[in-house]
Amino acid sequence: MKKTTFPVVSLPRRAVLRSLLATPIFACVPFAALADEPSKPSRPTKSRDLVVYYTYSRQTERVAKRLAKTLGADLYAVETLESYPSEPKATAERAKEERRLDRLPKIADKRPNLSAYDRVFIGGPTWSGVVSAPLVRYLRETDFRGKTVVSFWTAENSDGVQYRRDFAEQLAAPERKPALLVDENIGFNAVKETTDAELDAKIAEFLPKLSPVPVSPPKIFAP
Numbered sequence: 001m002k003k004t005t006f007p008v009v010s011l012p013r014r015a016v017l018r019s020l021l022a023t024p025i026f027a028c029v030p031f032a033a034l035a036d037e038p039s040k041p042s043r044p045t046k047s048r049d050l051v052v053y054y055t056y057s058r059q060t061e062r063v064a065k066r067l068a069k070t071l072g073a074d075l076y077a078v079e080t081l082e083s084y085p086s087e088p089k090a091t092a093e094r095a096k097e098e099r100r101l102d103r104l105p106k107i108a109d110k111r112p113n114l115s116a117y118d119r120v121f122i123g124g125p126t127w128s129g130v131v132s133a134p135l136v137r138y139l140r141e142t143d144f145r146g147k148t149v150v151s152f153w154t155a156e157n158s159d160g161v162q163y164r165r166d167f168a169e170q171l172a173a174p175e176r177k178p179a180l181l182v183d184e185n186i187g188f189n190a191v192k193e194t195t196d197a198e199l200d201a202k203i204a205e206f207l208p209k210l211s212p213v214p215v216s217p218p219k220i221f222a223p
């Protein structure tokens with residue numbers, strides 16, 4: 001299959017970092033400070049991690065599933081009610097219009113209640129440099145107050161700068177302000193050409209930078 005490359009807007013790293021760090025939602029607090037201590041050690045430990053993803057061609061799904069497995073986290077796939085065209089270029093055009101006109105696609109309503117979670121990992125493909133329209137819809141419609149949000153992205157070939165800025169903007173709407181967005185650039189380029197072992201190695205590399213959480217057997221929110 002012909003490999004497509006996409007233009008990526010590259011911004012000066014320092015300027016972006018400085019402005020992001022000045023944004024309150026980017027204040028990264030130690031997760032331990034947010035986690036509830038179990039009142040009795042004998043009580044079953046609840047999973048406090050959720051991995052949310054949107055996928056169009058199953059690459060983010062691969063990453064999300066491996067991430068959830070490593071974390072022992074629950075998994076939730078954002079699904080659109082209407083499918084996108086099978087041709088990526090047509091999908092890109094449609095998604096750009098949806099975002100431009102703010103007519104985001106409707107997504108299935110079977111969503112997990114976030115009250116059971118402290119951390120929510122949210123991943124999706126990079127579409128024209130930014131967050132995919134279905135994931136924007138999910139971000140807009142979800143209340144992340146009090147949660148630590150960890151964003152991850154997949155792309156053909158991107159530095160993730162534009163994606164992260166867009167993600168932060170979507171999350172930073174006034175009603176969702178107290179969400180904490182962890183300032184880690186967690187991205188996976190060319191997932192199709194990446195082995196499972198390589199994905200696991202990459203996951204193992206960034207996870208220690210985040211504080212650990214207790215886990216229990218995961219649930220899958222099936223479509």
Ligand SMILES: Cc1cc2nc3c(=O)[nH]c(=O)nc-3n(C[C@H](O)[C@H](O)[C@H](O)COP(=O)(O)O)c2cc1C
Pocket residue numbers: 006007008054055056057058059060061088089091092093095124125126127128129130154155156157158190191
């Ligand atoms: C509509 C569309 C737009 C895309 N735009 C970009 C882009 O701007 N930059 C990039 O590196 N990859 C781009 N890609 C490639 C995807 O981000 C990449 O293949 C991703 O891993 C696919 O994840 P998914 O299979 O979970 O949908 C695009 C793909 C599609 C379908």
